[in-house]
Structures are given as structure tokens and as C-alpha cells.
Amino acid sequence: MEEVFKPGEPVIEVRDLYKSFGDLHVLQGVDLTVNKGENMVVLGRSGTGKSVLIKIMVGLLKQDRGDCVVLGKEVSKQEGNDLRDLRLKIGFSFQNSALYDSMTVRENLEFPLVRNIPNLTRAEIDEQVEYVLDAVGLLQTINQVPAELSGGQRKRIGIARTLILKPEIMLYDEPTAGLDPITCLEINELINEVKEKYQTTSIIITHDLTCARDTGDRVAMLLDGKFLKTGTFEEVFSSDEERIKSFYDYNFIH
Numbered sequence: 001m002e003e004v005f006k007p008g009e010p011v012i013e014v015r016d017l018y019k020s021f022g023d024l025h026v027l028q029g030v031d032l033t034v035n036k037g038e039n040m041v042v043l044g045r046s047g048t049g050k051s052v053l054i055k056i057m058v059g060l061l062k063q064d065r066g067d068c069v070v071l072g073k074e075v076s077k078q079e080g081n082d083l084r085d086l087r088l089k090i091g092f093s094f095q096n097s098a099l100y101d102s103m104t105v106r107e108n109l110e111f112p113l114v115r116n117i118p119n120l121t122r123a124e125i126d127e128q129v130e131y132v133l134d135a136v137g138l139l140q141t142i143n144q145v146p147a148e149l150s151g152g153q154r155k156r157i158g159i160a161r162t163l164i165l166k167p168e169i170m171l172y173d174e175p176t177a178g179l180d181p182i183t184c185l186e187i188n189e190l191i192n193e194v195k196e197k198y199q200t201t202s203i204i205i206t207h208d209l210t211c212a213r214d215t216g217d218r219v220a221m222l223l224d225g226k227f228l229k230t231g232t233f234e235e236v237f238s239s240d241e242e243r244i245k246s247f248y249d250y251n252f253i254h
């Protein structure tokens with residue numbers, strides 16, 4: 001039986017997680033709980049281990065010690081079809097959108113559907129492509145190729161391509177990187193709309209404090225291998241901790 005998670009129940013539970021590469025101790029006792037329907041923002045300077053943490057969550061890396069339980073399953077113990085099924089429930093929206101340049105928007109969106117869900121009819125594929133494009137507000141771009149789209153539109157299509165498999169969890173890697181401030185705000189809105197429409201649980205990795213403030217139900221600051229502080233944006237940034245204050249001062253733009 002598939003486990004069904006109710007709002008507020010933990011969907012991701014990371015406990016006392018350690019990961020080193022030789023002498024480089026990247027994660028040193030990470031604890032994190034993300035509840036059903038929650039947007040959790042992970043903040044941290046470059047190289048602090050945010051991507052390593054995400055890779056452990058999707059089974060691309062194994063921890064040295066500790067637990068990483070996603071949708072009720074210890075990820076490091078999943079193999080073969082079980083790991084594949086778990087990964088299908090986790091949508092990973094890459095930083096560079098990773099669209100295929102030679103394919104139209106329609107073809108880019110069809111690709112994950114056809115690859116992962118066999119025996120869909122043409123009408124079902126069309127319906128799902130159009131639904132998800134409408135959800136990200138870009139139905140009119142269906143026959144365009146990525147080169148004809150703006151950076152913000154490409155991000156949206158990248159998010160749509162992840163959403164089309166209706167994942168329970170969304171992992172956004174630097175969703176606003178390289179975008180102008182207005183487009184950043186539009187992406188933040190989209191992340192919030194996705195949460196409402198698709199009832200997703202999300203982790204949003206970012207350096208962008210406006211994104212953190214606007215999308216995060218809670219934010220967690222990764223520093224020196226651990227989460228230094230977790231809470232609402234206001235709770236975290238009202239802290240007197242010097243390293244949090246200096247992160248805020250260097251990163252807050254508007």
C-alpha cells in the first residue's frame with residue numbers, strides 16, 4: 001500500500017547526517033524535517049553542501065552516517081525499481097533548466113512523460129502538456145524552441161517539465177539565479193502557485209533572500225556542515241548570530 005501523507009506530516013526526515021569526501025567533511029550532523037505541503041528554503045554559501053544534501057535525498061550519493069527518510073523510505077536502502085519509483089515522486093528542477101535546444105516546448109514536455117509512463121494515448125499526452133503549460137502561464141509558447149524564450153520563460157518551462165510527472169516533492173535548485181529582479185518575483189509567485197495547485201512539498205535551494213522570504217514557510221541556514229538555524233524567515237534573520245547577520249547583509253538586495 002502506498003503511504004498517503006496528510007498536511008503537516010513529515011515527508012522528508014534527515015537525522016544526524018554525515019558525509020565526507022576524504023578529508024573534506026561536508027555534512028556534519030544535519031537534521032531537517034520537511035512537512036507535507038511545506039516550502040522549505042535551504043540557504044547557505046557556495047560549497048556548504050546544499051547539493052550534496054539534495055543528492056543524498058534522491059539517492060545519487062550515500063551518506064556515511066545518519067538517516068535520510070523520504071516519503072517513509074530510507075533512501076540509501078532503496079535499489080532498482082524501488083529507487084526508480086521513489087525518484088519519480090521527486091521532481092528536480094535544475095539550475096540551468098536543462099531544456100533540449102533542438103526540441104519545441106511541446107516536445108520538451110512530452111519527453112519525460114513518454115519515457116516514464118508507458119501506453120499514454122496521443123490525446124492524454126496533449127492534455128497533460130497543455131495543462132502543465134497553462135499552470136505555468138505559457139500555453140502560447142507550445143510550438144516555440146528554447147532559444148526563442150526569455151530566461152524567465154525557460155525557467156518556467158523547466159519547472160513545467162518537472163511538474164508534468166506530478167511529483168510529490170519538488171526540489172528547486174537556485175530557481176532565480178541569473179534572472180532580473182522582476183522575473184525573480186514572478187518565479188517566486190510560480191513556486192507558491194505550484195504548492196497550492198499541486199499540493200507539493202518543496203525544498204528550495206537559494207542564495208536569494210527575496211526568494212527565501214517570499215516562498216519559504218520555513219528557512220534553514222546551512223553552515224559548517226550543519227543547519228545553524230531553522231524557522232520562519234523572520235525567526236532566522238532576527239538572530240544575533242554573527243554569521244547569520246553577515247549572510248543577510250551580503251545577500252539582501254531589495
Ligand SMILES: Nc1ncnc2c1ncn2[C@@H]1O[C@H](COP(=O)(O)OP(=O)(O)OP(=O)(O)O)[C@@H](O)[C@H]1O
Nearest residue numbers: 021024026044045046047048049050051052053061
Ligand atoms: N562527488 C564529490 N566528490 C568530491 N567532493 C565533492 C563531491 N561532491 C561535492 N563535493 C564537494 O563538497 C562540497 C560541497 O559541494 P556542494 O556542491 O554540495 O556545494 P553547494 O552548497 O551546493 O554549492 P553551490 O551553492 O556553489 O552550488 C564542495 O567542496 C565540493 O567540492
